[in-house]
Amino acid sequence: MAERSNEEIIIQIKKILEEYVKPAVASHxxxxxxxxxxxxxxxxxxxxACSGCASSTITLKMGVENMVKHYVPEVHTITAEDDPNSTVDPFYMSDPFMDRWDEYEIEDTNEPN
Structure with missing residues (x-):
């Protein structure tokens, strides 16, 4: 296989991001x-929602990095930074128990040591 130019590699990376990665992360x-x-x-x-999300590292390493490296073998490492201008809060699942936390009263029956 002939060595590709930097421009050809970038075109392939952007294609993978557009076709596979962006739609997946946009769903969240x-x-x-x-x-x-x-x-x-x-x-x-x-x-x-990716900016500041605790799961973004897992998404980057297990999803994005595996996908890009599979299709673009010239990529050896991937790093990402959070968008400092993002105004969207990270995606979190709501926990119905936590919404009613104040309704639960727990009596501490343990004796001090």
Missing amino acids: GGVIDFVDYKEGHLRLILGG
């Missing part, structure tokens, strides 16, 4: 955008 209110690719390293920015 997230945004992932291309920042830069250089010498095997891809930089992305996380926005929307």
Whole structure:
């Protein structure tokens, strides 16, 4: 296989992001955008619900990184930074128990040691 130019690699990366990655994270209110690719390293920015979300690292490593590396073998590492201008709160599932926390009164019957 002939060595591809940096421009060809970037085109392929952007295609993978558009076709596979962006629709998946958008379903949870997230945004992932291309920042830069250089010498095997891809930089992305996380926005929307992905920005500041605790699960974004798992999504990046287990989902995005695996997908991109599969289709673009020239990519060796991927890092992402949170969008400092994001105004969307990270996605969290609501816990029905926590909504009624104040209704529960627990008496501490343990004796001090």
